[in-house]
Amino acid sequence: MDDSWYKSTDSLSWALTRKKTDSQELGKEKLNRVLTFFDLTALGIGSTLGCGVYILAGVVAKSIAGPAVVLSFVIAAVVSAFSGLCYAEFSGRVPKAGSAYIYSYVAVGEFTAFVIGWNLLIEHLIGTASVAKAMSNYCDTLLGNPQKRYMMEHFPIHVSFLAEYPDVASFAVIVIIALLVAWGVRESSFTNNIFTSLNLITISAVIVTGFFKGNFHNWSIPKSEIPSDANGGEGGFLPFGWVGVAAGSAKCFYGFVGFDSIATTGEETKNPKKDIPLAIMASLFVSTIAYCGISTVMTLMWPYYAQDADAPLPVLYENLGMPTVKMMVSCGAIFALCTSLLGAIFPLPRILYAMANDGLLFKFLAKINQTTKTPLISTVICGVGAGCLSALFNLQQLIEMASIGTLQAYTIVCICVLILRYKDNSPSIQDKTTKSNTSSIRTWLNLSNTKVPNADTQYVSRALITIFTVFSFVFGISLANMESHRGTVKTVLMLVNLVSLFVLLVTLLMLGRLPEAQEDLSFKVPMVPIIPCLSVVLNVYLMMELEYKTWIRFILWLVFGLIIYLFYGIEHSVEGKNQKIEKNTIQFKPPKQSEVAMN
Known part of the structure; x- marks a missing residue:
């Protein structure tokens, strides 16, 4: 294959994974800052206590869950x-x-x-x-x-x-x-x-x-x-x-x-x-x-x-x-x-x-x-x-x-x-994933008791998060379908369920051994990684409980959105344009005055 194919692949990969920085937001205050804590709480309560509290409870009780x-x-x-x-x-x-x-x-x-x-x-x-x-x-x-x-x-x-x-x-x-x-x-x-x-x-x-x-x-x-x-x-x-x-x-x-x-x-x-x-x-x-x-x-x-x-x-x-x-x-x-x-x-x-x-x-x-x-x-x-x-x-x-x-x-x-909790925030190697010691058991289990995230622990954390997410879907699918099947199929689903649960627990324990980033935040989720991981498992399971027609409509909407992104969003991305300008500025090195004089 020629170099142009590799270049286009790299360009697409960069476009899909580029992250937003705050540089383009400075000085842009377009909306009015008028809302207080009371306004926000009332907005949240008002958003939730409507259809659900007056109608949803009756619908679910009538034919889905009963008094439960x-x-x-x-x-x-x-x-x-x-x-x-x-x-x-x-x-x-x-x-x-x-x-x-x-x-x-x-x-x-x-x-x-x-x-x-x-x-x-x-x-x-x-x-x-x-x-x-x-x-x-x-x-x-x-x-x-x-x-x-x-x-x-x-x-x-x-x-x-x-x-x-x-x-x-x-x-x-x-x-x-x-x-x-x-x-x-x-x-x-x-x-x-x-x-x-x-x-x-x-x-x-x-x-x-x-x-x-x-x-x-x-x-x-x-x-x-x-x-x-x-x-x-x-x-x-x-x-x-x-x-x-x-x-x-x-x-x-x-x-x-x-x-x-x-x-x-x-x-x-x-x-x-x-x-x-x-x-x-x-x-x-x-x-x-x-x-x-x-x-x-x-x-x-x-x-x-x-x-x-x-x-x-x-x-x-x-x-x-x-x-x-x-x-x-x-x-x-x-x-x-x-x-x-x-x-x-x-x-x-x-x-x-x-x-x-x-x-x-x-x-x-x-x-x-x-x-x-x-x-x-x-x-x-x-x-x-x-x-x-x-x-x-x-x-x-x-x-x-x-x-x-x-x-x-x-x-x-x-x-x-x-x-973000397991991210390497050191300025010199931020967002880089070095694989120097990632194959070591000591790194994966953090046997050296590292207290601050580095490139190796960051790589391991992201690998574990990926494994946990994948097996959350396996666990959710097998658990949601177990009650609707009998015989051999139910036995297989139960086996898959137990294996995926074991992998989830091991992954959670390994993730808990890794060092967390030390950050000064106004609010931090307690009991990390337990609460975010539990949330992922429960959210995925509830998604699997929804009927297939809902998934079809959801996928059609998603495909429509991806078409807009591929044919418009990638090209017009403000972050992409800013990063291209920054990249070109770094690559362009103006000649020194002595070199100009010699010429």
């Missing part, structure tokens, strides 16, 4: 908390707009950053669409389904993978909220704070009344008492078994995705290095208490199999003969869904702005309106796009698509934290 939906929320909360800790550390490292996209750009490289940013876009697009869809279904149910009846009669959609009818109401709601977000960050944050406060008051009222009306018999209903036309499983607290709890946790996980919207506000927060990590932890804590409380009282007050899938709480209070509480809950739920919708759409234009500002997406998406100081064009495009998705897809499809994008983003953030 409480355990599903606990598992989802633990997984989210692990990822939240990693987000908190990264937000302190890189206080910029763009969330996990910008974090991975700094830690891993441009290609990984584009993939994660592109998937964050679909996560928040679909998250916005699903909340609007839930709000539309909720309001339509309360009013007696006027929209559903009219649309089914005049504009039905006879396509299996789409909704039954175009949801015009959800489209209109998204566009209105998008215009509010485009109006200004201070204004939208103020509105969010009011709605979030009303939401928390409503949730507290539901939990208090629920404990007075609760009946523990609803957690132990025998199969013989379940109506024949109801999908009640085997009855009891675990009517669908631990498989149902695991599948339910994959769905419930969607309810915790809002906290990463906090991480997109790095350039609009007054004190990002301190306030963003604290707000992430605070919002996750409050959300977990609320979800567990609501799912507990909901399943205690009414049998799980009789829950209403579209508006569970209002229907429940109507059945209990409590019209006043029903009205209060209905109003609170609408406020909560508005807040959740605002929190879901808020990060979208910020991610688009960050990617376009780096040249990986089209430049006009990075334009900041001089009056509102917000990315106006990006916000409008996001609103229309999310509105179309909400109008054409049903709620279940949207929830699963949002979950897979979120889980993938969380997984990469945790891997990035591991990479």
Whole structure:
């Protein structure tokens, strides 16, 4: 092969792995720094306590997990908390707009950053669409389904993978909220704070009344008492078994995705290095208490199999003969869904702005309106796009698509934290991977008790992180499929499961022996590498619990994004251009004055 092939391969490899530096960001303060810790916490709580707390608990309890939906929320909360800790550390490292996209750009490289940013876009697009869809279904149910009846009669959609009818109401709601977000960050944050406060008051009222009306018999209903036309499983607290709890946790996980919207506000927060990590932890804590409380009282007050899938709480209070509480809950739920919708759409234009500002997406998406100081064009495009998705897809499809994008983003953030914690930060050999002693057992097991990372330990750490990630997928796939198979196939899967678990444990122990980088950060993930590694395993397992149609849609979206990156992003990358200029400057050595004189 000729030299040109090798040169083009090296050039592509450099383009895919180049990392973002802060040099190009100096002096660029385009967004208003107005958000405080309270604003950020309210944004995180508002983003999570919407569709999930009022609707998702009823959906999962009815046909997936039963009363054990409480355990599903606990598992989802633990997984989210692990990822939240990693987000908190990264937000302190890189206080910029763009969330996990910008974090991975700094830690891993441009290609990984584009993939994660592109998937964050679909996560928040679909998250916005699903909340609007839930709000539309909720309001339509309360009013007696006027929209559903009219649309089914005049504009039905006879396509299996789409909704039954175009949801015009959800489209209109998204566009209105998008215009509010485009109006200004201070204004939208103020509105969010009011709605979030009303939401928390409503949730507290539901939990208090629920404990007075609760009946523990609803957690132990025998199969013989379940109506024949109801999908009640085997009855009891675990009517669908631990498989149902695991599948339910994959769905419930969607309810915790809002906290990463906090991480997109790095350039609009007054004190990002301190306030963003604290707000992430605070919002996750409050959300977990609320979800567990609501799912507990909901399943205690009414049998799980009789829950209403579209508006569970209002229907429940109507059945209990409590019209006043029903009205209060209905109003609170609408406020909560508005807040959740605002929190879901808020990060979208910020991610688009960050990617376009780096040249990986089209430049006009990075334009900041001089009056509102917000990315106006990006916000409008996001609103229309999310509105179309909400109008054409049903709620279940949207929830699963949002979950897979979120889980993938969380997984990469945790891997990035591991990479940075074991990175060699010595100036002379930073980011270089020397293989001088990497074949030595002493280096792999750190038998010499090295305290500071060097090129060899960095290489070993990245090899171990790669092995751990690969076997996390093997473990997740085998565990997720084990219950659905019998006989020889189940035995093989169990064997694969045990072997992969053994490799994971050994890799984790070896990684724990390596020296960590000594850095002065505002927040650091505790118990590294245990927490990031556990988060990777749990995130991957929950991804494997999602159905294959979700994976197909996800892969199609990813392919579409890769086409944009290969044909536009690589060439227009601002970081790539800056590094080329820097490289050419270093290679060009101007002649000395004595040499010029001699000539």
